[in-house]
Amino acid sequence: xxxxxxxxxxxxxxxxxxxxxxxxxxxxxxxxxxxxxxxxxxxxxxxxxxxxxxxxxxxxxxxxxxxxxxxxxxxxxxxxxxxxxxxxxxxxxxxxxxxxxxxxxxxxxxxxxxxxxxxxxxxxxxxxxxxxxxxxxxxxxxxxxxxxxxxxxxxxxxxxxxxxxxxxxxxxxxxxxxxxxxxxxxxxxxxxxxxxxxxxxxxxxxxxxxxxxxxxxxxxxxxxxxxxxxxxxxxxxxxxxxxxxxxxxxxxxxxxxxxxxxxxxxxxxxxxxxxxxxxxxxxxxxxxxxxxxxxxxxxxxxxxxxxxxxxxxxxxxxxxxxxxxxxxxxxxxx
Numbered sequence: 001x002x003x004x005x006x007x008x009x010x011x012x013x014x015x016x017x018x019x020x021x022x023x024x025x026x027x028x029x030x031x032x033x034x035x036x037x038x039x040x041x042x043x044x045x046x047x048x049x050x051x052x053x054x055x056x057x058x059x060x061x062x063x064x065x066x067x068x069x070x071x072x073x074x075x076x077x078x079x080x081x082x083x084x085x086x087x088x089x090x091x092x093x094x095x096x097x098x099x100x101x102x103x104x105x106x107x108x109x110x111x112x113x114x115x116x117x118x119x120x121x122x123x124x125x126x127x128x129x130x131x132x133x134x135x136x137x138x139x140x141x142x143x144x145x146x147x148x149x150x151x152x153x154x155x156x157x158x159x160x161x162x163x164x165x166x167x168x169x170x171x172x173x174x175x176x177x178x179x180x181x182x183x184x185x186x187x188x189x190x191x192x193x194x195x196x197x198x199x200x201x202x203x204x205x206x207x208x209x210x211x212x213x214x215x216x217x218x219x220x221x222x223x224x225x226x227x228x229x230x231x232x233x234x235x236x237x238x239x240x241x242x243x244x245x246x247x248x249x250x251x252x253x254x255x256x257x258x259x260x261x262x263x264x265x266x267x268x269x270x271x272x273x274x275x276x277x278x279x280x281x282x283x284x285x286x287x288x289x290x291x292x293x294x295x296x297x298x299x300x301x302x303x304x305x306x307x308x309x310x311x312x313x314x315x316x317x318x319x320x321x322x323x324x325x326x327x328x329x330x331x332x333x334x
Contacts, residue, residue: 007074009036019230082141093144139289156250169222169257173316174323181323209286218264222295257296
């Protein structure tokens with residue numbers, strides 16, 4: 001089938017496009033290229049532009065009338081930036097998404113797989129969350145994700161759309177064949193910062209938050225390999241109707257993680273095992289908007305789609321390091 005991917009030139013979007021192709025589907029990419037590199041859409045049907053450009057979205061569907069599902073990934077995603085510039089996040093993640101959804105509803109294209117986030121959850125006992133856990137996002141970025149989930153649920157109740165919201169935990173690694181990976185020059189996420197410190201591209205890796213109420217004082221995360229995350233999108237696309245019918249309102253949220261919690265210190269130890277030597281580390285207070293973290297219960301996505309993670313933490317670290325070596329040849333910069 002054909003699948004529209006908004007944000008399909010990004011890290012997760014491009015990897016998902018590859019996974020869809022390998023599963024026999026045809027991705028159609030809509031991306032503004034504000035952050036995603038043009039090289040990640042090479043050889044694919046591609047439209048450069050904004051998701052809120054109604055005429056452009058109309059043209060995409062006019063030229064590809066057999067698009068069956070829209071995977072909506074286009075969004076701003078940096079938590080500290082969202083704290084400093086919340087307007088940009090509500091404009092791009094909320095207002096523009098609503099324009100896209102209204103066009104999809106008007107075109108009679110109701111199926112949406114939405115890129116949500118585990119950051120919508122509040123603090124959880126024992127740091128484990130299910131889809132019914134308390135929702136209490138702690139940053140403007142996370143709140144925009146929850147707002148869009150609520151909007152999709154309301155649109156589903158009204159019969160305008162149907163949606164599967166994939167609540168990502170913490171993506172790591174790269175495409176296994178190193179066709180794509182993290183593309184921003186200075187990634188803000190933990191593993192990207194570790195790679196930069198290990199390769200001497202920055203002075204040290206900074207642990208932000210060392211007195212948190214966890215087993216070693218550092219944040220807990222569920223690190224899911226980006227290839228497994230891409231496969232979860234394939235599963236959601238292929239089984240969309242069955243998944244939605246398993247809910248009660250035409251809106252179904254699903255955790256996408258490994259089911260294992262890893263602290264930042266444990267991640268550093270695993271990284272050093274894979275890398276083969278130590279990495280310079282410094283400690284700092286938690287940043288505004290940072291969450292203590294949690295890990296996923298993934299029973300629901302397994303029951304509804306059969307998906308489960310297959311790649312481990314060290315697989316993700318190894319592929320991130322391999323991509324760092326490959327990246328200059330693909331993108332022209334380290």
